Amino acid sequence: MNQQPTLNDLVIQTRRDILRMVHQVNSGHPGGSLGCTEFFIALYHKIMKLNPGFSMDGIGEDVFFLSNGHISPVFYSTLARKGYFDVAELATFRKLDSRLQGHPTTHEGLPGIRMASGSLGQGLSVAIGAALAKKLNQDSHTVYALTGDGELQEGQNWEALMFAAAKKVDNLIAAVDLNGQQIDGSTDHVLAMGDLKAKFLAFGWEVVEVTQGNDVEAIISGYETAQSLLGKGKPVCVLLHTVMGHGVDFMMYTHAWHGKAPNDDQLAQALAQNPVTLGDY
Amino acid sequence: MKKYTDLGKKDTRSGFGAGLASLGKTHPNVVALCADLIGSLKMEAFIEAHPERFVQVGIAEANMMGIAAGLTIGGENPFTGTFANFSTGRVYDQIRQSIAYSGKNVKICASHAGLTLGEDGATHQILEDIGLMKMLPGMTVINTCDYNQTKAATIAIADHQGPVYLRFGRPVVPNFIPEDQPFVVGKALMLSPGSDVTIAATGHLVWEALQAAEVLEAQGISCEVINIHTIKPLDEEAILASVAKTGCLVSCEEHNVLGGLGESIARTLAQHHPCPQEFIGTQDTFGESGTPSQLMDKYGLNAAAIEKAVLKAISRKNA
Structure with a gap:
């Protein structure tokens, strides 16, 4: 009989997938992926209402858009382990002829992906469009999105934030991965963004803070609050405080692992901290 | 040679407006988007008849392209409207990633193309848009010649699956293509x-x-x-x-x-x-x-x- 894996088992196995994927091709973005692992597991296993199988239009189900596409490893692992495609395909990540491109794309027909992302700042607009389509279709399901925090330096986000509030896009929950890191250092060092909560509020959004963004239960609880705010004329933002590289001690609290793969020893060390739960791909 | 008569000078952008209004009646999934240029793009008739299927995004073309891409997810058939300059160069990466590479069925409708925009000058007179758009894999690029052809093209592209760049202009020019001339995408x-x-x-x-x-x-x-x-x-x-x-x-x-x-x-x-x-x-x-x-x-x-x-x-x- 099929036993449902626990959320914790999924989190740990997903971390292993991320580490092994980027190690295998010596490229990719483990830091942000690890920081958002608990979020992805909570989202796909507890928060979103999903139909079986995959349809691009996502009618009659919740849909999710990843704007910071460079954290594709966590997205791919989550989709595979949710059953969108075979977990064995994770071994093709970033390789020639793969559906698992360096950054997510619809171009290769990978189930679970509804838009290409990687060039930053575009996902929130697309999510808003999908939310408007749901309203036009009288589909009461919710659109979810995730952006990075450094990504908010892209101006298009602020166009999108202004629009969503002005046009009462209240079937949208957009999370910001607040890990405080970007390629060239901390977000405060590179381009300090000030009080993001105050900014979202000033732009007319509801804001829910999840201060323990690497705690599955805290994420689920925060999203219950966020969902309770839907349908009231305002878009909803979840400020998700995460630690980049979470779950691997030497990758935490630094931007060093934003876009760097572990070597053989580092991989062994990282995997030892996350012993197999569901079986490697 | 075959002679053509000027049936009366009209602007091509009005052909777009008329085509869009016609689509409003026949294509319930057509959604129009505009970045603060409703009058310039002649979108009033569509908006008046179908306010629920119109999205005013304000002066935010990048956001407009993303929203249009998102609207296709759910089966809408979005038509964006702004000047050619702001439909292409200003939003090239949004079109490239969110529309072209993502294979989204967005119709990018661009008025005031070229020199004939006139007095506003070079900031608005894009002369590079055909090149920009034709280089995008999968993008169809259309430049219409008069009112009748623009109207016919606007209607035709609604049934074309995939991203389209439809380029037209501002001034009144001779209208000479017969009204009943079918418009076939890709056919000279x-x-x-x-x-x-x-x-x-x-x-x-x-x-x-x-x-x-x-x-x-x-x-x-x-x-x-x-x-x-x-x-x-x-x-x-x-x-x-x-x-x-x-x-x-x-x-x-x-x-x-x-x-x-x-x-x-x-x-x-x-x-x-x-x-x-x-x-x-x-x-x-x-x-x-x-x-x-x-x-x-x-x-x-x-x-x-x-x-x-x-x-x-x-x-x-x-x-």
Whole structure:
């Protein structure tokens, strides 16, 4: 009989997938992926209402858009382990002829992906469009999105934030991965963004803070609050405080692992901290 | 040659507005988006009839392109409307990633293209948009020549699956394509058969090409005038069939000769039927303020310039 894996088992196995994927091709973005692992597991296993199988239009189900596409490893692992495609395909990540491109794309027909992302700042607009389509279709399901925090330096986000509030896009929950890191250092060092909560509020959004963004239960609880705010004329933002590289001690609290793969020893060390739960791909 | 009558001057953008209004009645999934240029794009009739299917995004074109891409997820058929400059160069990466690479069924409808935007000057007179858009894999690129064709094209692209760039203009120009002329994406329109030279024209230059052909006919030169309304995919068959008869070609467009229709034709000729080609277009320059006709004259985008180019092409053929 099929036993449902626990959320914790999924989190740990997903971390292993991320580490092994980027190690295998010596490229990719483990830091942000690890920081958002608990979020992805909570989202796909507890928060979103999903139909079986995959349809691009996502009618009659919740849909999710990843704007910071460079954290594709966590997205791919989550989709595979949710059953969108075979977990064995994770071994093709970033390789020639793969559906698992360096950054997510619809171009290769990978189930679970509804838009290409990687060039930053575009996902929130697309999510808003999908939310408007749901309203036009009288589909009461919710659109979810995730952006990075450094990504908010892209101006298009602020166009999108202004629009969503002005046009009462209240079937949208957009999370910001607040890990405080970007390629060239901390977000405060590179381009300090000030009080993001105050900014979202000033732009007319509801804001829910999840201060323990690497705690599955805290994420689920925060999203219950966020969902309770839907349908009231305002878009909803979840400020998700995460630690980049979470779950691997030497990758935490630094931007060093934003876009760097572990070597053989580092991989062994990282995997030892996350012993197999569901079986490697 | 076949003669065309000006049925009365109209702007191509009004053809877009009329086409969009017509789609409102026939295509319940068509959604229009605009970035604070409703009047300029002539979108009022659609908006009045279907306010729930109109999205005013404000002066935020990048966001508009993303929202349009998102609307397709859920089965809507979005048409964006703004000036050509703000439909392409300003939002190139949004179109590239969220629309073209993502394979989204978005219709990018662009008014005020080229020099004929007029007095606003070079900041708004994009002459590079055809090149930008034709380079995007999977993007269909259309430049219409008059009111009737723009209306027909607007209606036709609603049933075309995949991203489309539809380019039209601001000023009133002769309306001469018959109202019942079907618009087939990717299919060149033979306007007037001839034997000495092929004139392949797009957009506002099509009428000028017909005028030039009339003058040349009086001099005993037989011009075959083809309207290439779809620059990508290019109707290579029609072009090659024509130069097989005429042996030389003049391409005409209100666009930089670098990257435009002429270069697409030149590639086809180089591969399949090398022959003399002359290029009517702007010569790697920005525009400037002026009336549309002053600008078209100054930059050599008129019937007189086409006549000279035809004589040159024929003399090169006979050399």
